[in-house]
Amino acid sequence: MSNISRLTFKQVRGSPQPQRLQAFSPPLSRIPGPIEVSDEVLFANAHPSMSHMSADFTKIFGDSIRMTRDVLLTKTGQPFLISGSGTLGWDQVSANLVQQGESVLVLNTGYFGDSFADCLATYGAQVDQIYADFGTTVDLAEVEKALSSKRYKAVTITHVDTSTAVLTHPKPIADLVQKHSPDTLVILDSVCAVASEDIHMEEWGIDVVLSASQKGIGAPPGLSILVASQKAIAAFNARTTPIPTYYASWKRWLPIMQAYEKGTAAYFATPPVNLIYAFHAALSQILNAPGSLEARLQRHKETSARIKAAAEEIGLKQVPADPVNAANGMTALYCPEGVKSSELAPALAAKGVIIAGGLGTRKDTYFRIGHMGITAVDNARDDVDRIVNALKEVVAEKTAAIGKV
Amino acid sequence: MSNISRLTFKQVRGSPQPQRLQAFSPPLSRIPGPIEVSDEVLFANAHPSMSHMSADFTKIFGDSIRMTRDVLLTKTGQPFLISGSGTLGWDQVSANLVQQGESVLVLNTGYFGDSFADCLATYGAQVDQIYADFGTTVDLAEVEKALSSKRYKAVTITHVDTSTAVLTHPKPIADLVQKHSPDTLVILDSVCAVASEDIHMEEWGIDVVLSASQKGIGAPPGLSILVASQKAIAAFNARTTPIPTYYASWKRWLPIMQAYEKGTAAYFATPPVNLIYAFHAALSQILNAPGSLEARLQRHKETSARIKAAAEEIGLKQVPADPVNAANGMTALYCPEGVKSSELAPALAAKGVIIAGGLGTRKDTYFRIGHMGITAVDNARDDVDRIVNALKEVVAEKTAAIGKV
Numbered sequence: 113m114s115n116i117s118r119l120t121f122k123q124v125r126g127s128p129q130p131q132r133l134q135a136f137s138p139p140l141s142r143i144p145g146p147i148e149v150s151d152e153v154l155f156a157n158a159h160p161s162m163s164h165m166s167a168d169f170t171k172i173f174g175d176s177i178r179m180t181r182d183v184l185l186t187k188t189g190q191p192f193l194i195s196g197s198g199t200l201g202w203d204q205v206s207a208n209l210v211q212q213g214e215s216v217l218v219l220n221t222g223y224f225g226d227s228f229a230d231c232l233a234t235y236g237a238q239v240d241q242i243y244a245d246f247g248t249t250v251d252l253a254e255v256e257k258a259l260s261s262k263r264y265k266a267v268t269i270t271h272v273d274t275s276t277a278v279l280t281h282p283k284p285i286a287d288l289v290q291k292h293s294p295d296t297l298v299i300l301d302s303v304c305a306v307a308s309e310d311i312h313m314e315e316w317g318i319d320v321v322l323s324a325s326q327k328g329i330g331a332p333p334g335l336s337i338l339v340a341s342q343k344a345i346a347a348f349n350a351r352t353t354p355i356p357t358y359y360a361s362w363k364r365w366l367p368i369m370q371a372y373e374k375g376t377a378a379y380f381a382t383p384p385v386n387l388i389y390a391f392h393a394a395l396s397q398i399l400n401a402p403g404s405l406e407a408r409l410q411r412h413k414e415t416s417a418r419i420k421a422a423a424e425e426i427g428l429k430q431v432p433a434d435p436v437n438a439a440n441g442m443t444a445l446y447c448p449e450g451v452k453s454s455e456l457a458p459a460l461a462a463k464g465v466i467i468a469g470g471l472g473t474r475k476d477t478y479f480r481i482g483h484m485g486i487t488a489v490d491n492a493r494d495d496v497d498r499i500v501n502a503l504k505e506v507v508a509e510k511t512a513a514i515g516k517v
Numbered sequence: 518m519s520n521i522s523r524l525t526f527k528q529v530r531g532s533p534q535p536q537r538l539q540a541f542s543p544p545l546s547r548i549p550g551p552i553e554v555s556d557e558v559l560f561a562n563a564h565p566s567m568s569h570m571s572a573d574f575t576k577i578f579g580d581s582i583r584m585t586r587d588v589l590l591t592k593t594g595q596p597f598l599i600s601g602s603g604t605l606g607w608d609q610v611s612a613n614l615v616q617q618g619e620s621v622l623v624l625n626t627g628y629f630g631d632s633f634a635d636c637l638a639t640y641g642a643q644v645d646q647i648y649a650d651f652g653t654t655v656d657l658a659e660v661e662k663a664l665s666s667k668r669y670k671a672v673t674i675t676h677v678d679t680s681t682a683v684l685t686h687p688k689p690i691a692d693l694v695q696k697h698s699p700d701t702l703v704i705l706d707s708v709c710a711v712a713s714e715d716i717h718m719e720e721w722g723i724d725v726v727l728s729a730s731q732k733g734i735g736a737p738p739g740l741s742i743l744v745a746s747q748k749a750i751a752a753f754n755a756r757t758t759p760i761p762t763y764y765a766s767w768k769r770w771l772p773i774m775q776a777y778e779k780g781t782a783a784y785f786a787t788p789p790v791n792l793i794y795a796f797h798a799a800l801s802q803i804l805n806a807p808g809s810l811e812a813r814l815q816r817h818k819e820t821s822a823r824i825k826a827a828a829e830e831i832g833l834k835q836v837p838a839d840p841v842n843a844a845n846g847m848t849a850l851y852c853p854e855g856v857k858s859s860e861l862a863p864a865l866a867a868k869g870v871i872i873a874g875g876l877g878t879r880k881d882t883y884f885r886i887g888h889m890g891i892t893a894v895d896n897a898r899d900d901v902d903r904i905v906n907a908l909k910e911v912v913a914e915k916t917a918a919i920g921k922v
Contacts, residue, residue, distance in 0.1 A: 141566055146790055148566045157791055158563035161546055161553045161737065163871055191904055192803055195739050196764065197600045199786035203764040231763040326787060330806030334565065334600045334739045334789030356761055358636040359601065359608040381604035382731060385551055387792070 139435060139461060140498055143468040144274050144304060144442040144482035146333045148292065149394065149491070153331055154467035156393035159386050163297040165377040165423045169385055172392045173372040179395035180339060183306060183329070183405060184321050186313040189339040192365050193391070195384040198303040198324030198326050200360060202231035205266070205299055205320055207357040208348050212236035216267040217258055217296075219250045219285065223275035223471050228268055235356060240264075246474065250281040252288065259292040265347075266319075268296040271305035277444035277480060278432050279309065286317045297344055306337070307398055308404070308441030308484045313419045319344040325387065328412075328441050330485035331394040334387050379451035401489065407490055415488040415496060417439040419422040419481065426507050435443060441484040443457075444470075446477060451510045453479040463502040537656055537823040544866060545903055548873040549679050549709060549847040549887035551731035554799065555895070558736055561798035562791050569790050570782040577797045578777040578788065585744060588734070588810060589726050591718040594744040597770050598796070600789040603708040603729030605741035605765060607636035610671070610704055610725055612762040613753050617641035619670040622663055622701075624655045624690065628680035633673055633706060640761060645669075651879065652838045653779050654685040657693065664697040670752075671702040671724075678835060680876040682885065683837050683848035684714065691722045702749055707730060711742070713808070713817045713846030713889045715912045718797035724749040730792065732819075733846050735890035736799040739792050741777035806894065811893055814845075820893040820901060825887065827905040831912050834884050846889035849875075851882060856915045858884040864915065868907040 141148050142170045162169045173193070180191040194200060210216055210232060218229045220239045229239045242258060246252045259267070267289060270278050297319040300319075302311060306321065308328030313321055319341040326333035340348070348362055355361045364380045371378035398408055420430060420438065421444050430442035447453050453469035453476050460467050468480040487495040546553050564799045568575045578598070585596040599605060615621055615637060620707055623634045623646045627720035634644045647663060664672070672694060677684050691703045702724040707716060711726065716901030718726055724746040730740035745753070745767075760766045769785045776783035803813055825835060825843065828850050852858050856879050858874035865872050873885040892900040 141568055141571075143568045143570070146566045146569065146787065154563040154565070158559040160559065161551045161731075163546055163548045163873070164551065164738070165548070165873070166546075166871070195600065195602045196605070197786035197788070200601070200764045203762065206763065226838075234759070234761070234763040323789065326566075326790075331792040332789070333569070333787045354639070357607045357608065358611065359637040360764065361639075372577070381552065381602035382729065382738045383602070384737070384789075384792075385731075386737040387739055387789075423809055466571070468568070468570070 114175045135301075139464045139466050140495055141466045142468060142483065142487070142495070142499055144327065144480050145324075145484070147330060147482055147485045148487070149330045149332065149390075150397060150486055152397060153390050153393045157332055157386050157390035159389040162385055164378070164385050169388070170372055170375060170377045173383065173388055174239050174375055176388055176392045176395060177369060177373045179392070179399055180337060181396060182399055184311055184313040184339050185315065186339060186341070190342070190345055190366070190369065190392030192212045192336070192338045192340070192362065193383070193388070194336045194338075194360070194365060195334065195381070196336040197333065198322070199227075201301070201303070201320060201324070201338045202228050203235075203357060203360045204336070204338050204362070205322065206232045206235040206237060206267075207355055207360050208362045209223035209297060209344060210235060210237045210265050210308050211319070211353045212289040213238060215240060215262060215314045217242065217264045217267040219267065219269050219280065220244065221249050221254065221278045221280055222246070222269050224273050224301060224303070228270070228292050232268075239325060244278070247276060247278060249278055249437045252284055256288050256292065259296065260289055264293060266299050268301060271300050271302040271311075272309060272439040274304040274442070276431050276479075277439045277442045279439045280505055281437075282311070282318060283316045290317055297347060297438060304439070304441060307408065308488070309439065310409055313341070322437065325391055325394070328344055328484045329391070329394050329398070331391045332387060334384055335391055351391065380494060396483050409483065412440045412484065412488045415483050416443065418496055419443050419483055419499060423503065426504055428503075428507065442482045444478055444480045446517055447479060448507055448511050450514045452476040453508065456506060459506045460502050465499055465502040523540045526541055543901055544869045544871050547870045547886050547888065547892070547900070548829040548871060549732065549885050550729075550889070552735060552887055552890045553892070554735045554737065554795075555802060555891055557802060558795050558798045562737055562795035564791050564794040567790055568667070569788050570784070574790055574793070575777055575780060575782045575844070579780055581776045581793055581797045581800060582774060584804055584856055585742060587804055588800060589716055589718040589744050590720065591746070593747050593770070594718055595747070595750055595774065597741070597743045597745070597767065597774055598788070598793070599741045599743075599765070599770060600739065601741040602738065603727070603741060604632075604636075606708070606727030606729070606743045607633050607646055608640075608707070608762060608765045609741070609743055609767070609788060610727065611637045611640040611642060612760055612765050613767045614639060614702060614725070614749060615642045616756060616758045617668050618643055620645060620667060622647065622672040623668045624660065624672065624674050624685065625649065626654050626675050626681065626683045627651070627678035628686055629675045629706060630673075630783065632775050633675070637673075649683070650682060652681060652836045654683055654842045657689055660690060661693050661697065664693055664701065665862075669698060669701045671704050673704040675707060676705050676713060676716075677844040677846065678709040679847070679885075681836050682844045682847045684842050684844045686842075687716070687723060688721045695722055702752060709844070709846060712813065714844065715814055718744065718746070728737070730796055730799070733889045734796070734803070736796045737792060739789055742795055782786050817845045817889065817893045818839055820888050821848065824848050824888055824904060828908065831909055833908075833912065847885060847887045849885045853912055853916050854883060855919045857881040858916065861911060865907050868910060870904055870907040
């Protein structure tokens with residue numbers, strides 16, 4: 113543990129109630145996940161060791177399963193909470209829902225679409241892709257054409273591609289599926305969207321939402337979060353071939369999730385006990401806050417609008433070409449002309465704001481700022497001002513420096 | 518978070534330095550993992566959110582990889598530290614080292630041998646098993662016969678079967694492999710053995726040690742820890758068929774581990790950042806303690822001997838039939854005649870000691886006590902006395918009650 117971080121923690125923890133030490137200003141980690149989390153969540157992550165079979169933990173795990181459903185607005189979806197990164201959700205989908213040789217349509221809006229397609233192909237899916245240009249989302253007419261012309265077992269959507277901040281609205285796509293290919297499963301990769309973007313899982317007809325703990329939900333990383341509709345569970349049960357994974361097999365996990373929800377501990381593999389306590393704390397904060405989930409999503413939209421408006425004022429252009437398709441939990445901005453993201457990042461860090469550069473071949477031309485979770489919802493924080501001020505200063509310095517060259 | 522646990526944490530954390538609050542006596546969780554961990558490790562698990570790409574975390578991750586090697590006494594082994602439970606280690610072995618149709622010999626000493634065999638078969642291995650009777654380990658003559666009569670890609674050993682506390686000594690088996698089938702990979706499932714039992718990975722010729730964070734190492738659960746020998750890596754590189762997993766693929770993870778060890782962050786899937794800080798703290802405590810790893814293992818042997826001697830004095834028989842094959846990190850004991858483990862457990866819990874019942878069809882006839890980690894090495898703790906006293910009292914009460922019937 114570095115000295116700075118330990119200091120932060122000790123100072124914050126040095127009081128009997130969690131409280132922010134106003135005099136202390138650690139660098140603000142504003143990458144699009146792992147995001148900074150609330151003190152309550154950090155406290156919960158340091159919960160004393162508990163047996164995964166104890167009554168105390170069983171209740172926490174059962175409640176976490178129920179609250180996961182609430183956050184996705186589904187009454188009948190089946191949550192799977194498994195130790196692993198968000199990536200494990202792709203394996204869950206690829207290994208449990210798709211059989212060797214079945215076709216899957218990947219709506220590819222960037223880096224994470226490429227990776228999901230790789231994962232599907234690894235498990236033997238026949239993958240077709242519809243690509244969006246960088247900074248845009250897929251053309252609905254193309255999606256409609258594909259769905260009308262071929263039978264797909266599933267269609268995958270990257271809700272927010274963390275690599276570009278492009279937001280793809282799932283409902284119009286789910287509607288097209290309903291119209292042209294109602295048996296097709298709608299898979300939503302919401303790693304960078306749960307609890308920061310609107311998701312009406314049941315109303316929209318989404319069959320799988322997969323996510324992770326370290327983004328909009330506001331817990332530490334290490335939990336693969338997936339909710340499957342009953343239609344998806346039925347498709348799983350209708351498999352005719354063996355499940356080609358052990359650790360990610362729903363045959364193993366389904367009885368475990370059902371048992372914990374009923375209040376009985378069951379064992380397949382040890383759950384990440386501390387992280388489940390932290391996840392429980394994060395979900396409780398989301399659902400018990402005034403206005404609950406709805407207010408939270410509204411706050412994300414307002415925060416996002418403030419940052420995007422400030423960026424425009426500074427003269428920075430968003431990566432998403434159309435504001436309608438820009439995420440509310442993060443912002444991706446092109447660098448000023450002649451400045452690389454690898455120069456902006458350390459300059460911003462020096463002013464106490466940690467951002468992420470770009471991803472892929474264009475990585476030096478743009479950068480990304482996360483504003484999920486406490487940045488959006490904690491009134492006591494001045495994160496947005498700090499981000500905007502640092503950005504303003506750094507852009508002014510860098511462009512002035514170029515002017516002098 | 519329950520009231521009791523929160524109280525524990527707040528009281529312990531209410532001082533600027535981690536310290537035990539002597540007046541407070543929480544129930545002692547003495548199951549064989551997740552084990553209770555040190556305050557330093559809990560502190561580290563509540564480390565403020567850090568970017569997985571930050572210089573601070575990169576150093577911590579790199580150090581953790583190096584220290585993992587030190588704990589297993591290997592200079593050339595390749596560690597894989599992946600978000601997931603210990604079970605994921607089985608998938609890593611089955612999917613990366615064994616190709617469809619290749620034969621694997623499973624030395625089965627209980628529940629965890631059954632499960633490893635299931636996992637191997639899931640990925641297409643042709644599995645032969647040598648079964649040990651309940652409470653015993655495998656017959657070396659049978660192992661020798663099997664290795665001489667068939668070419669096995671790998672042989673798997675459950676180092677300590679957590680279901681029975683049976684310890685299988687890996688060296689004699691590795692020696693037989695060296696003698697009869699030197700190409701065969703020796704796979705050691707040390708989930709319940711790393712940092713509590715002797716492991717000389719390089720000297721003994723072990724090709725894979727797989728483990729988890731929540732047992733002898735003394736960190737919270739959620740990290741799959743695996744170290745592969747260069748022979749195992751060569752076998753992986755010599756594969757002729759595609760790797761049938763995405764999340765557990767070494768093709769994905771090897772460059773990531775190599776990058777972090779060299780001090781450069783790299784991305785495949787988000788690592789469990791907080792848990793890596795906790796794991797780092799746990800490894801540091803193991804290696805930096807006076808006498809380092811060697812002293813730690815000796816303390817585990819002494820603690821184990823004390824508990825086993827006390828159990829004998831109370832009249833309780835160990836599940837492992839031969840003391841030579843009894844684990845040093847846990848103890849499995851038959852219940853007194855006429856008493857079920859499901860009656861003992863709550864009676865012990867009422868006296869502040871949480872133990873685990875049995876596993877499988879015999880689960881009511883025996884119970885298990887964990888004594889890995891701080892119980893063995895923290896001089897300030899009186900865990901052993903508490904365990905022994907509670908056991909003595911409960912057994913006396915239960916047997917007296919039976920006498921009265």
